[in-house]
C-alpha cells in the first residue's frame with residue numbers, strides 16, 4: 001500500500017540537506033559568473049528577454065517551493081526536486097547570460113542540456129504524481145465502500161448500488177445472527193468478529209454475481225438481488241441459513257441466523273422494502289430464530 005502522505009521524517013531530512021546543497025551550488029554558479037567571466041558592455045537584464053528569463057527563474061523557484069511544502073510520495077518528490085533543481089541551475093545560467101559573456105560550451109550546451117534533462121525529470125515526476133494520486137483515489141474509494149471486517153460492501157455502497165439496480169423485481173434478504181450478544185459475552189469479541197467474518201465469507205460465496213452482499217452494521221447483513229423468481233429467492237435464503245448453521249467458528253462454535261425475504265413492489269422504494277423485510281426478520285426471530293420469513 002503506497003504511503004500517503006509520504007513518510008514525513010524521510011522527506012524532511014532529505015529536503016533540508018538537498019535544499020542547502022542547491023543553495024550553495026546556485027551561489028557558486030553566480031559567483032563563478034560574476035568573478036570569472038567578462039562583464040558585457042551593456043547589461044540586458046531588464047530587456048524583454050531578460051525579464052522573461054527572470055520570470056522563468058521565479059516560476060521554477062515557486063514550483064520547487066511548492067514541491068517542498070507538500071507531502072508527496074518519496075518517488076514523486078525525488079523526480080520533481082531533482083528535475084526542478086537542474087532546471088533552476090540552467091535558468092540561473094540563462095539569466096547570468098544577460099550580465100556576463102558566457103563561453104560557448106556553457107551558453108549553448110550546458111544550459112540547454114540541463115534544461116532538457118530537468119524538464120524530462122519534472123515530466124517523470126508529474127507522471128509519478130498522477131499514478132500515485134490514482135492509486136490513492138482507488139484506495140480511498142475502496143475504503144469508503146467496503147466493510148473492513150468482512151470485506152463486503154458497507155451500508156453506504158449497498159444503498160448506492162441498490163439505487164443503480166433495475167427496480168423491477170428486486171429481491172432482498174436481511175440476515176441477523178441469532179443470540180450474537182451471548183457469543184460476544186461468552187467467548188469474547190474476537191470470536192464474535194471471527195463469526196462475522198465467516199458469515200461474510202458465506203454470503204460472498206452464495207451471492208450470485210449479479211447480486212450485492214453487504215454488512216449493514218453490527219451483525220446485520222443483506223443481499224440485494226435483481227429480478228429472480230420467488231422460489232429461487234426463498235431457496236437462496238434457505239441455502240444461506242443452512243450454510244450458516246453448518247459453519248464452525250474457531251473449529252467448534254455453532255451459530256444460526258434468521259432471515260427476512262422480500263421483493264420490491266410496484267411504486268415501493270428500496271427503503272420501504274427494507275422496512276418491510278426487516279419486519280419479516282423480526283417475525284423470524286419471534287418465531288424461534290434459525291428460520292426465514294417472507295415479507296408480506
Ligand SMILES: Nc1nc2c(ncn2[C@@H]2O[C@H](COP(=O)(O)OP(=O)(O)OP(=O)(O)O)[C@@H](O)[C@H]2O)c(=O)[nH]1
Pocket residue numbers: 149176177178179180181182184188189190191192193196217218219285289
Ligand atoms: N464482535 C462483534 N460484535 C458486534 C459488532 N457489532 C455489533 N456487535 C454486537 O452484536 C450484538 C447484537 O446483539 P443484539 O442486537 O442484542 O442481538 P442478539 O444477541 O444477536 O439477539 P437476537 O438478534 O435477538 O437473536 C451486541 O452485543 C453488539 O455488541 C462487531 O463488529 N463485532
